[in-house]
Amino acid sequence: MTQTAAPSDSAARPRERRQRVQAAETGMAxxxxxxxxxxxASLTALATEVDxxxxxxxxxxxxxxxxxxxxxDSGSGHYRLxxxxxxxxxxxxxxxxxxxxxxxxxxxxREQLGVTCFIxxxxxxxxxxxxxxxxxxxxxxxxxxxxxxxxxxxxxxxxFLGLQDDAQVRRLALEExxxxxxxxxxxxxxxxxxxxxxxxxxxxxxxxxxxxNLKGISAISAPIFNHAGQVCGALTALGTTGGFDAAAQGxxxxxxxxxxxxxxxxxxxxxxxxx
Amino acid sequence: MTQTAAPSDSAARPRERRQRVQAAETGMAxxxxxxxxxxxASLTALATEVDxxxxxxxxxxxxxxxxxxxxxDSGSGHYRLxxxxxxxxxxxxxxxxxxxxxxxxxxxxREQLGVTCFIxxxxxxxxxxxxxxxxxxxxxxxxxxxxxxxxxxxxxxxxFLGLQDDAQVRRLALEExxxxxxxxxxxxxxxxxxxxxxxxxxxxxxxxxxxxNLKGISAISAPIFNHAGQVCGALTALGTTGGFDAAAQGxxxxxxxxxxxxxxxxxxxxxxxxx
Numbered sequence: 001m002t003q004t005a006a007p008s009d010s011a012a013r014p015r016e017r018r019q020r021v022q023a024a025e026t027g028m029a030x031x032x033x034x035x036x037x038x039x040x041a042s043l044t045a046l047a048t049e050v051d052x053x054x055x056x057x058x059x060x061x062x063x064x065x066x067x068x069x070x071x072x073d074s075g076s077g078h079y080r081l082x083x084x085x086x087x088x089x090x091x092x093x094x095x096x097x098x099x100x101x102x103x104x105x106x107x108x109x110r111e112q113l114g115v116t117c118f119i120x121x122x123x124x125x126x127x128x129x130x131x132x133x134x135x136x137x138x139x140x141x142x143x144x145x146x147x148x149x150x151x152x153x154x155x156x157x158x159x160f161l162g163l164q165d166d167a168q169v170r171r172l173a174l175e176e177x178x179x180x181x182x183x184x185x186x187x188x189x190x191x192x193x194x195x196x197x198x199x200x201x202x203x204x205x206x207x208x209x210x211x212x213n214l215k216g217i218s219a220i221s222a223p224i225f226n227h228a229g230q231v232c233g234a235l236t237a238l239g240t241t242g243g244f245d246a247a248a249q250g251x252x253x254x255x256x257x258x259x260x261x262x263x264x265x266x267x268x269x270x271x272x273x274x275x
Numbered sequence: 276m277t278q279t280a281a282p283s284d285s286a287a288r289p290r291e292r293r294q295r296v297q298a299a300e301t302g303m304a305x306x307x308x309x310x311x312x313x314x315x316a317s318l319t320a321l322a323t324e325v326d327x328x329x330x331x332x333x334x335x336x337x338x339x340x341x342x343x344x345x346x347x348d349s350g351s352g353h354y355r356l357x358x359x360x361x362x363x364x365x366x367x368x369x370x371x372x373x374x375x376x377x378x379x380x381x382x383x384x385r386e387q388l389g390v391t392c393f394i395x396x397x398x399x400x401x402x403x404x405x406x407x408x409x410x411x412x413x414x415x416x417x418x419x420x421x422x423x424x425x426x427x428x429x430x431x432x433x434x435f436l437g438l439q440d441d442a443q444v445r446r447l448a449l450e451e452x453x454x455x456x457x458x459x460x461x462x463x464x465x466x467x468x469x470x471x472x473x474x475x476x477x478x479x480x481x482x483x484x485x486x487x488n489l490k491g492i493s494a495i496s497a498p499i500f501n502h503a504g505q506v507c508g509a510l511t512a513l514g515t516t517g518g519f520d521a522a523a524q525g526x527x528x529x530x531x532x533x534x535x536x537x538x539x540x541x542x543x544x545x546x547x548x549x550x
Contacts, residue, residue: 021338023298028342032359039366063296067303081367084307086502086543089364091314092356167442227361268361 026052030060031069031085040073040080093268098224098233099130101266105235105259106133113252115237115244116141119224120149120156122164126172127156127234139239141217152176152197153184155207155221159234161194162201163223170194187212206257208246218246220253222260227268235260301327305335306344306360315348315355368543373499373508374405376541380510380534381408388527390512390519391416394499395424395431397439401447402431402509414515416492427451427472428459429488430481430496434509436469437476438498445469462487481532483521493521495528497535502543510535 033049034041043061047054061079064070071082102119109117110133119131127149143149151157151173161173173194177185189196201207206222213219219238226232237256238244245252308324309316318336322329336354339345346357377394384392385408394406402424418424426432426448436448448469452460464471476482481497488494494513501507512531513519520527 021298021334023296024302024335024338025341027299027302028339028344028359031363032342032344035359035363035366039368039370059296060299063299064303066300067307069303069307080370081363083367083541083543084303084310085363085367086371087364088306088310088356088360089362089367090502090543091310092358092360092364093314095314095355096361227365266358268358268365 026050026056027060027063030057031064034070034079034081035085039085040078042076042078046079093227096226096267098226098263098267102224102233102235102259102263103131105263106131109133109237109255109259110135113237113255115239115252117235117237117256118143118145118156120221120234120236121232122160122169123148124168126151126176127154127160129156139217141214141238150176150213152180152188152193153209154213155209155219155238156234156236158197158201158207158209159221159223160231162198162207163231165198204248206248206253206260208248208253210246211241216241218244220246220256222257223264224260225264225267225269227270229269232267233263235263301325301331302335302338305332306339309345309354309356310360314360315353317351317353321354368502371501371542373501373538373542377499377508377510377534377538378406380538381406384408384512384530384534385410388512388530390514390527392510392512392531393418393420393431395496395509395511396507397435397444398423399443401426401451402429402435404431414492414513416489416513425451425488427455427463427468428484430484430494430513431509431511433472433476433482433484434496434498435506437473437482438506440473479523481523481528481535483523483528485521486516491516493519495521495531497532498539499535500539500542500544502545504544507542508538510538 029050030046033046037045037049041049043054043058047057050057061070065072068082068084069088070079070085072079098121099119106117106119109115114135116134116139118129118133120127120129122128125148129143129145129147129149132145149156151161151169160169177193185193206220208218208220210218217238218241219236221234221236223231224233224235235256237252247253304325305321308321312320312324316324318329318333322332325332336345336347340347343357343359344363345354345360347354373396374394381392381394384390389410391409391414393404393408395402395404397403400423404418404420404422404424407420424431426436426444435444452468460468481495483493483495485493492513493516494511496509496511498506499508499510510531512527522528
C-alpha cells in the first residue's frame, strides 16, 4: 500500500483528514452502488447510480481493481465485483449471527409484554434453546437454555419443520412420530401429519400452539431467516394459556413477528429477492 | 454522501486526485483486512494487520460505519462487517459464474493439448454441456452444447454423482440405473453401484472413463467448486481411446485438474476453509 508522507504543515492536516474520509466514503458508495446494480455495471450506469462524474468514478474503480475487489471484463469493459468482494461477503456472513441479532429482541419482548421468550437454533438433536429471558414472575416451565424442543408439538419445532425442509429435520420428525404415544399422535393430521403441519406454518408464517406441547402453556414462534432465505433460528414467546394472548392478530404475535422480521433483515434477508 | 466542492485552483487537482485514490485504496485495505481477520476485530488488531496507526484506521472505520459496511459492537467495541458488506458479497456471488471463469481454460486445453473439451453444469435432467471446444480435426462424438450426460457412465456425470450429494442427483442416478441394460449395469459395482462410484471419485478428486460411456472414447472430468465448497461445474476433456492419454498422472489429467482448481479459486473456493 502506497502512502504519501503526512504534510508537516499542521494546518493542512484537518483538511487532509477530512478529504481522506470523504474519499473512503466515496469509495464505499461506489462499491455499494455496484452491488445494488447486481454486481456488474458499465461505468456510465455506475456513475449515474452514485451521481458522480464518470471520470471520478473511474479513478475509484482503478483503486478497487488494484485491490482485487473489482474486475473489469475484457470483452464488455463492464466492471464487476471480484474475488476480494466475495471474501468480504463470506466474512460478513460468518458475522451474521441469529443469536446476536435477536438477543436484544428478547429483552424488549420481556420488558414490553412481560412474556417468557427464547431463541432456538437447529442443533443435531433438534431445535435447541440458546438464549432465554423470563419476567420477574416467571411461568414455571421445564425448558431452559440447552433444551431440545419437539419438532412436532412445540411452536418452535414446527417453525423449523415447516420452513427448514431438509433431510435431517425430516428424519428427526419421523423418529419423533414413531416414538409418540397415541394421545400425542391424535393431535396431528391422521393422513399426513408432517405435511399438514408444514402447510399450516408456511401459510401463517409462524406457529401458535395452545396446550399442545405442555399442558397449560401457549406459545408463539416466528422464524428468523438468513441472507440465503433459510431459517437460521426461531424467536418464541410463551405463557400460561389463561394469561397469554395467543391470537394470531394479538399484540404478542404482532410484536414477535416484527422482531423476527427485523432480525432477519439484519442478517441480510431480502424477502423480495428470496421469493 | 457528502462531498466538498472541487478546488478552483487547478494546480491542486492532481495532488487531490492522487490522495483520493490512495485514500480509497487504504479504505479497501482496511476492509480486506477485516475480512481476513474473520469479519470481526479490535482496532488494535486491525491497525496491526494493515500496518497503520490506530488513529488513522479509526477514521476509515468511521467512514465505513457511516456507509453501513462496518458495525461497531456496543459491548466489546470491536468492529465487524455489517449488512452492506454482506450485500456486496451476495452480489459478488451472483457474478461468480463457473462458465465465465472456466471458458478461457477450454481454449487453452484445446490449443495446448489438442483435445475436445467442455464445461457441464447440473441441469434439471442431469449434467448438461454448456460450452464446447474442439480441435481442428475433431473427434467424432455425439455430444454437443445442450447434451445431457449420463450420471453413471460418463466421467462428467460421475463428478457430479460423487461430489454433489443431493436428492436430485440421487433420484436421477437411480432412474438411470433402473432404465439401464444388463451390459451397462455389469460395468458397475454389483452390490453398491452408486456408492462405489462416489467413493472412487472422492478418492481421486476427478473421474476417468475408458470406453465406458461411448465405445472408443476416453474422458477425464474434474470438478469446479464454488465459494461454498459445492460442485458448480465440471471441466471435461475427451478423445479417442487410442490417441488420448487417460492416465491419472498424464499431461491431460494434470492440465485439466490444474485448470479446474484455478477456476474454483476464482469462484472463491478455499479448500482449507471448506475442509
